[in-house]
Structure formats: C-alpha cells, structure tokens
Amino acid sequence: MSTLTTTFGIPVGDNQNSLTAGPRGPVLMQDFHLIEKLAHFNRERIPERVVHAKGAGAYGVFRVTRDVSAWTKAAFLNRIGKETEVFLRFSTVGGEKGSADAERDPRGFALKFYTEEGNYDLVGNNTPVFFVRDPMKFPDFIHTQKRDPLTNLKSPTMVWDFFSLSPETLHQLTILFSDRGTPRGYRHMDGFGSHTFSWINEQGERFWIKYHFKTNQGIQNFTGDQAVQMAGVDPDHATRDLFGSIMDGEFPSWRVYVQIMPEAEADAYGFDPFDLTKVWRHKDYPLIEIGHLELNRNPENFFAEVEQAAFSPANVVPGIGFSPDKMLQGRLFAYADAHRYRLGGNYGLLPVNRPHAAPVHSYQRDGAMRFDGNGGGTPNYQPNSFGGPVDDGRFAEPALAIHGDAARYNHRIGNDDHTQAGDLFRLMDDDARERLMDNIAGSLGQAPVAIQRRQLGHFEKADPAYAAGVAKRLTVEPVAVAAE
Known part of the structure; x- marks a missing residue:
C-alpha cells in the first residue's frame, strides 16, 4: 500500500487530525497539510461554462467511408478506411451544472478530432440552425x-x-418546442456542425460545406410531460445512459454526411447560405455520406477529461477553413477566450485538449499552470537564428474575395425569417x-x-x-x- 503524500510528494504522517495547541486547539498555521487540503478544496470548482455547463463525453473513432479528395486536402480525410481518434462532448446549452438532462434545450455536439496535422474541433449542436x-x-x-x-x-x-x-429566432424556437427539444438521450439524437464551413482541395479550390451526423440508434424524444417526469426521477439520465451503454459494449455511432456547395454558387443562392438561422435545401445540395463515427471508450476521470475539455471552432487543419458566417466569426474569438478565463492560458496543454497525433512547436511560453518543460532554453521569438520552428506557406489558405463597405448593417432587413x-x-x-x-x-x-x-x-x-x-x-x- 502506498504512502499518502502532499501535492509535492512530502509524506503525510496524520491525515485524521489537525495540528493544534493542546487537544482543544486552536489550530496552528504551521499545519501545512491542513492548509493545502483546505486551499485546494476551495479551488476544486473551476468556473462553470457560461453555456453548455452540464455535459457528458466519451472517446471514439472516426472512419472515412468515401473519397473526398476532390473537395478537401485534409490529411485525416485522405483515404477510405482511415481512422482518427476523437473525443465527443454532449451538453445542454442553457442549463447550469446541476440542471436536469431532460430540460427543453438545444444539445451541444462538440467533436475533437486528434489528427496528425493537429486538433480539429467541430463545435456544433443537435440542431442545424440557431436562434440568432x-x-x-x-x-x-x-x-x-x-x-x-x-x-x-x-x-x-x-x-x-x-x-x-427577434423574428430570426422563429426557426430554432420551432425546433426547440417540438419533440426535438427534449431528446431521450445523447445517443438518440442527430448532430450538426450548424455553421457553413469551407473545404479546400489540393488545387486551392474552395467549397462551402455543412456537416450532418445521423444517429444509428434511431431518433427518440420525450414528450413534454415525459421530460418533466424524467427530470424528477433521474436528472442525470442522459449522462447515465451514455456511460452505461459504452461500459456495456453497446457503442453508439453516427453516419457522417456533408452538403457541398461550390464557392461560386453562394452569391446566386436564394438566400444567404452563411445565415445560421437557415438550412440549405437538400434538393439543392443533397447529403453525401463521408464517414462513420463511433464512441467506444469512457473517460477515466470526469473532471480531467470532460469538465476540462475545451473546444474552439478556430481549431482547424489544412484543407478546412471558415466562412463569412457572422456567428461563426464571433465564435472564433469567443470560445478560446472563454477557455483562457475558465481554465487558464495554458488550457491547451491539458491531456484531453493537447494533440494526440501531432507534435507541437510554438513560441508560447510561461503563464499560470505551465506544467511541461516550457520550451526549455529554446528561443521564444521568431524569426531567430537558432533553428526554431518557422511558418510554411504551403499551408496558407487561398484568398477569399470580399466586398462591401465597412458598416453596421441591419441583419433583419431583407431577411425572410x-x-x-x-x-x-x-x-x-x-x-x-x-x-x-x-x-x-x-x-x-x-x-x-x-x-x-x-x-x-x-x-x-x-x-x-x-x-x-x-x-x-x-x-x-x-x-x-x-x-x-
């Protein structure tokens, strides 16, 4: 049996009794073990997420099922049968950390691909649109x-x-108050990237895309009354169901599809294809199956791997990029900024967030909770004369044509909501x-x-x-x- 120690490896002689002046006290400040226990306990709860506070997650694998090289040069998509490790976090959006899984709410569907070119975060929901x-x-x-x-x-x-x-909310609130607003569990709902993203192929051609994840377990929803009842009977039912199914070897899975629009067709489409409150008509851009997603491993520690998991749509890999979607542009800043506040500036070093299949070579140094070698004695600036990492123009995106005067445009004018x-x-x-x-x-x-x-x-x-x-x-x- 191992010996209990402090955080710094100092053996603890008594973990049952505080150091006091006599049997009735008072407690002495020199009881460093007591001070460490109390101080750590006071800090065990990091700030909860402003949104998506209640969630569950699991590891798995994404497997390519279609050749997509005509549309993207992303390495993790470059071969049929290729597999990439993933981590998927499900969540309710508006509820607090202790809220019920069955509440009427959109559900987060945040997927981290640990690719050989770095992490790719696809941060979506179980709905194809949003309120604003x-x-x-x-x-x-x-x-x-x-x-x-x-x-x-x-x-x-x-x-x-x-x-x-705010009439632009009408589409999403219609989804929210339908049966889809109360899914029976995380395994029994679809997922969506929601935003319009871009794929870029080896020739530098850009395509606009939307992601769809179709559950293989079948969609199941609660009625409103059933959701209220479940919230009282088991407020953690979806978390319990996901963990239990994986533990029992019943691995949930989804078929992965994309809609693809050639870059030049965006201007001529019947409405703004970058508007997050709209869906693309499937008759115009049908679903194309590209892969299979399976969750097959539960986290070993919820706090370390689910609570500290941090996703940002700014994390893309070569061959995948952004779009003029205004909400996406806002999220590119907001997500990473929220993580720096909640977890600290070095949140990317945490095991669940750091790349699993790609090396990291950056000039980021210092900051709270820097727990690796902090770059050792290597240069922390660039350019330098000492062999530090350099940028590579091969990974630059092709230019995106933009037009229009810089102004604050009323997004409701001319929009059919x-x-x-x-x-x-x-x-x-x-x-x-x-x-x-x-x-x-x-x-x-x-x-x-x-x-x-x-x-x-x-x-x-x-x-x-x-x-x-x-x-x-x-x-x-x-x-x-x-x-x-």
Missing part, C-alpha cells in the same frame, strides 16, 4: 435563457420578449404539431399578453394554422403584426 445570426445578439439571447436579475428565477417573460422582438419555420411546421404530422403548440402555449402563456400577441404575429407569418393553434390554447386572438 449576428454575434452581437448572442450575449443578449443567453441572458434571457438564464436567471432574471431581479428574482434569480427563470423567466418566460424574458424569453418571449426577446423571441418576439418566417418561411423556413413555416416549412418545418408543415412537415410535422398532426400529432407533432399539436405537441409543438401545447409546449409553446405552456411557456408563452406565462408571458404578458402584449408579448403573446406580438409572438403570434410571427407564427401567423410562418403559417396561419400555427398562429391559430397557439392562440386557441392561449385564448388570445392572433391579430398582432410581428416586429421587424
């Missing part, structure tokens, strides 16, 4: 999903006031529509009547039956004109 299209509105939106600063309670008034004044939400409503069968409208009325009915009327105006523009069904449940006439 401009990052300026993201903090405002999230504030409405959190707690009222007056009461410290969740507030339907805040939620629906924002929704009704109602058609795709109406299309989704009409795709649902009668029972699904009824549940959607029941769920909306249950929440919207807690907001002031003036906000109810304003929101009904948006439903009316999406589909008159949508507005009429919700209005009937609210006993409010759908006469409002939506705010633009």
Whole structure:
C-alpha cells in the first residue's frame, strides 16, 4: 500500500487530525497539510461554462467511408478506411451544472478530432440552425435563457420578449418546442456542425460545406410531460445512459454526411447560405455520406477529461477553413477566450485538449499552470537564428474575395425569417404539431399578453394554422403584426 503524500510528494504522517495547541486547539498555521487540503478544496470548482455547463463525453473513432479528395486536402480525410481518434462532448446549452438532462434545450455536439496535422474541433449542436445570426445578439439571447436579475428565477417573460422582438429566432424556437427539444438521450439524437464551413482541395479550390451526423440508434424524444417526469426521477439520465451503454459494449455511432456547395454558387443562392438561422435545401445540395463515427471508450476521470475539455471552432487543419458566417466569426474569438478565463492560458496543454497525433512547436511560453518543460532554453521569438520552428506557406489558405463597405448593417432587413419555420411546421404530422403548440402555449402563456400577441404575429407569418393553434390554447386572438 502506498504512502499518502502532499501535492509535492512530502509524506503525510496524520491525515485524521489537525495540528493544534493542546487537544482543544486552536489550530496552528504551521499545519501545512491542513492548509493545502483546505486551499485546494476551495479551488476544486473551476468556473462553470457560461453555456453548455452540464455535459457528458466519451472517446471514439472516426472512419472515412468515401473519397473526398476532390473537395478537401485534409490529411485525416485522405483515404477510405482511415481512422482518427476523437473525443465527443454532449451538453445542454442553457442549463447550469446541476440542471436536469431532460430540460427543453438545444444539445451541444462538440467533436475533437486528434489528427496528425493537429486538433480539429467541430463545435456544433443537435440542431442545424440557431436562434440568432449576428454575434452581437448572442450575449443578449443567453441572458434571457438564464436567471432574471431581479428574482434569480427563470423567466418566460424574458424569453418571449426577446423571441418576439427577434423574428430570426422563429426557426430554432420551432425546433426547440417540438419533440426535438427534449431528446431521450445523447445517443438518440442527430448532430450538426450548424455553421457553413469551407473545404479546400489540393488545387486551392474552395467549397462551402455543412456537416450532418445521423444517429444509428434511431431518433427518440420525450414528450413534454415525459421530460418533466424524467427530470424528477433521474436528472442525470442522459449522462447515465451514455456511460452505461459504452461500459456495456453497446457503442453508439453516427453516419457522417456533408452538403457541398461550390464557392461560386453562394452569391446566386436564394438566400444567404452563411445565415445560421437557415438550412440549405437538400434538393439543392443533397447529403453525401463521408464517414462513420463511433464512441467506444469512457473517460477515466470526469473532471480531467470532460469538465476540462475545451473546444474552439478556430481549431482547424489544412484543407478546412471558415466562412463569412457572422456567428461563426464571433465564435472564433469567443470560445478560446472563454477557455483562457475558465481554465487558464495554458488550457491547451491539458491531456484531453493537447494533440494526440501531432507534435507541437510554438513560441508560447510561461503563464499560470505551465506544467511541461516550457520550451526549455529554446528561443521564444521568431524569426531567430537558432533553428526554431518557422511558418510554411504551403499551408496558407487561398484568398477569399470580399466586398462591401465597412458598416453596421441591419441583419433583419431583407431577411425572410418566417418561411423556413413555416416549412418545418408543415412537415410535422398532426400529432407533432399539436405537441409543438401545447409546449409553446405552456411557456408563452406565462408571458404578458402584449408579448403573446406580438409572438403570434410571427407564427401567423410562418403559417396561419400555427398562429391559430397557439392562440386557441392561449385564448388570445392572433391579430398582432410581428416586429421587424
């Protein structure tokens, strides 16, 4: 049996009793073991994520099933059958660390590929769209999903006031209040990259793409009542289900697809293909299967590997890039900045975050919690005369043509925020529509009547039956004109 030590390897002679002046105390400051235990305990909880605070994760493998070299030169995609280690973190978005897995909420679907060219983070959700299209509105939106600063309670008034004044939310809120807002578990839902990204091939040609992950377990959702019941019976049901299934050898898996748009076609498409509140029509850009994703290994320590896992869409590899998607552009900064605040400037050195299949050669030095060799005595600047790493123009992206004057453009002018939400409503069968409208009325009915009327105006523009069904449940006439 090993001897207990302090963090610094000093053997501990007594871990049961504090060092005191006599049997009744007081405690002496020289009890360094007590001080270390208390000080560490006070710091065991790092700040929780502002969003995606409650989550679960697992390791697995991504396997290529189609030749995609015509569209991208990414090395981890360059051969059918090639496998890459991954880590996938699922989460609820708005809930706090102790919230229930069954809450009505989007689900995070954040995937880290440990490729031979460095880590590639694909940070998505279980929905193909989002509530807002401009990052300026993201903090405002999230504030409405959190707690009222007056009461410290969740507030339907805040939620629906924002929704009704922001018509671009209509598509995503229609998904949120459908059965898809309460998935039965992480294994039984699809995932999406959501944003538009770019693939670049060896010839320097750019293609716009969207990622889709289709569950092989089949989609399963709770009804609203079932979700409420599960939240009371087992608030950690999705976390338990994921861990248990992998432990039992029932490895969850997804088929991986992309939609591909040639770069030149973006300008002529019927709407902005970089708008995060919109989906690309599958008849225009059909799904192309490219791979298979399987989760087959649970973390050995939840805190070290799930709680400290950090993803950023800024982490891309050669052959994969960004797009003019405004929300994506905002996230390129915001995610890494959040990690530096929450975990420290050296969060990339943590085992779950550092590359597993690629070397790291950088000039980053120092900072709190630098626990490797800190570059030793090698130069910490570039250019230098001592053989330090250098940039390589082979990995530069081709130029992206941009145009327009620098200004603050009203993102709502000229945008159709109602058609795709109406299309989704009409795709649902009668029972699904009824549940959607029941769920909306249950929440919207807690907001002031003036906000109810304003929101009904948006439903009316999406589909008159949508507005009429919700209005009937609210006993409010759908006469409002939506705010633009």
